[in-house]
Amino acid sequence: MTITEYSTSPPRAQSYRPRTLRRQPIPDHTAPRRRPKITAHGVRAGLGAAIAVVLAGYVLGAGWRGDLDIDAVVTLLVFVVAVWMWIFASIDDTYVALGAALALVVVGAVDTETFTETLGSELIWLMVGAFVIAAAITASGLSARLSARVLTWARTPRHLVHLVTLALLITTFAIPSTSGRAAIALPVFLALAAVLRDRARLVLCLALVFPAVILFSAIGSLLGAGAHLITSQILDTTIGSGIDYLTWAMLGMPLAILWSHLAAEVALWIFTNHAERATPLRITREAVGAITAAPIHGPFSTPQRRLLWTLGVVIVLWCTESVHGLSPAIVAMLGALVATAPAVGATTMPAAVKTIPWTLLLFMAATIALGVALSETGAAQWLADQAFGSIRDQGPAGAISFVVVVVVISLAAHLVMQSRSARSAVLVPIVVATAPLVGVDPAAAAFISTAAAGFCITFTSSAKPVAMFAASETVPGYDSRHLLSLAAVLAPISLGLLLAFAFWVWPALGLPLLAS
Missing domain, CATH: 4.10.860 (DNA Excision Repair, Uvrb; Chain A)
Known part of the structure; x- marks a missing residue:
């Protein structure tokens, strides 16, 4: 048996070192002071x-x-x-919008009922239903499968660019908001970039085509952007009637088609050379399917066929509201129930609800309340008088000047205000209040401003889709120089195109420019 010996000596005392005080340098008042760095953002x-x-x-x-x-x-x-x-x-823009709306409630400029009713308005429920349907479409693999089928038809770079444009145009009717469409389109672009890894010029062109078309094609649908719903709500509050789904599509889709394909063609000419455009392409379903992990062979699955039918019926009901009388919000929610029904839909309601961008809906509700306050208190009318009072009595010349100014300001607004919805919340109440003073129809003025505000591709921060496709560690995208080059060419083209639609095309389609 081993006995362990324990030491009975006292423990070693730890040495104590006095704390060294760091000597502070004596300021030299004779030395020149360093001036704070002045940045461009600080000046702005x-x-x-x-x-x-x-x-x-x-x-x-x-x-x-x-x-x-x-x-x-x-x-x-x-x-x-x-x-x-x-x-x-x-x-965050939503935080600012909510703070502004609540401040108006606290001081009494907006009553509590107006503030709370905006979140429960028909437009918010319409967006909720549309986002649930979009989540079911994504979960079923239908969007990836249709994209793969369309892209395999391309035989040249020009075919590919315009087929991408066509596919994105179709999604305008199915996927609400530009951010939602960009999130669905990004995996498709990454798959194409992997397949075309040896053709860097074409990949760069496609990286710019995707966000540009997503933004320009949004005007084709009432659900294309949250700004459209804000515009319709402000018109409903101000003049008593908004713009319904069918009317918006009839007015916006011709511009969306022409604007998007022009943008795609311009990007193709700027960022690819003749040799690149002349080199043939062959994109197989196997190549795209292997990367997207989407089954693209054989017939559509049962959930995919049901979703196609559901989406088709929902769009038809939206376009025929005057016949059956069902609100678009009710139609959207019925479609959402079918798309998430047990043993029928492609996803569940809890899973679909998680994909809804609630911050966007809160932002829309708050900005609608701000727009209502501007209109009902007379603030928008006063701003209109101050800004455009000088052209009130100029007759037809005043109306022309007003439309040109509205288009130019709306086109350039993205340079200082990144949120598309915020731009509409700021501009539309003023435009609607000013239009009657110069003899312009308020609905036409609001639609023109909202359409022009869709031009937002100059900077990476101009819109979320532009930021999502920019170059990063995972995305073979573009940098600021490419955006500036594309925007410099598209800005004057967009200005001329919007003015042509405002003065000739939209009046011919039933949206008169001059007030009756």
Whole structure:
């Protein structure tokens, strides 16, 4: 038996070292001070703050003179602060919109019922149903399968670019919001980039075609962007009637088709050379299917066929609302129930609901409340008088000048305000209030402004789809130089195209430019 000996000596005392105080350097007051670095963003934010202060002072002066009542003054002040924060502050757009709407409720410019009813409005329920149907389509693999089938028809780079454009145009009727369509289209682009890995010029061209077409084709459908629903709601609040699904499609789809294919052709000419365009292509289903992991052989599965029928019936019912009387929101929710029904749909309701971008819906509800406040308090009318009062009595020349100014401002608005919905929430109330003063139909003016606001491809931050397809570690996309090159060519083309539609095409399709 071994006995373990324990030491009875006291433990070694730990040595104590006094704490060394770090000597602080004595400031040299004779040395030149380092000036803070001035950045472009800081200059822009400072200039924007100065403009906001001037505008706020001008609004307060109008209230002091009695030109505006207290509700209109408060609404305009909140509006100025919200716009400044949307442009310059690094705060989420939805947070800013909700804060502005709640501020209007607290001060009494908007009543509680108006604020709460916006979130439960028909347009919000329409978007919820559409997002659930879109989630079922994605879960079934239908979108990837149809994309693969379409892309295998391409025999030349020009065929491929325009087939991609056609496929994205079709999704305008099935997938709500540009961000949702970009999320579905990104895996298809990555599959194409992998198949065409040896043709870098063509991959770069496709990287630009995808977001450009997603943004330009959105005008073809009422559900193409949240800004469209905001415009329709503001028109309904202001003049008593919005723009229904069928009318929006009849007016917007011709522009969407022409605008998208022009953008695709311009991108093809800028970023590929003659040799690249002349080299034939052959994209097999096996090549695309192996990367997308989507079964593309054989007949459609039973869930896919049911979803095709469901989507077709929903679109027909949306377009024939005047015949059956069912609200588009009710139709969308019925379609959502069928698309997620047990043993029938391709996904479950809880799974589909998780894909809904609730921040977008909250943003829409808050901006609708802000737009209603601008209209009902007379603030939008006052802004219209201040901005366009000089062209009120110019007759037809004033109407032409007004339309040109609206198109130019709406085209350029993305340079300072990234959110498409925010741009419509800011511009449409003013445009609708101004249009009657110059003899322009309010619905036509609102539609023109909303269509022009779809041009947002100059910077990576101009729109979410543009950011999603930019070059990164996983995406073989583009950089800022490519975007600027494409935007420089497309901006004047878009201006001419929008003015041609505003003055000739849309009046011929039943949207008169001049007020009756």
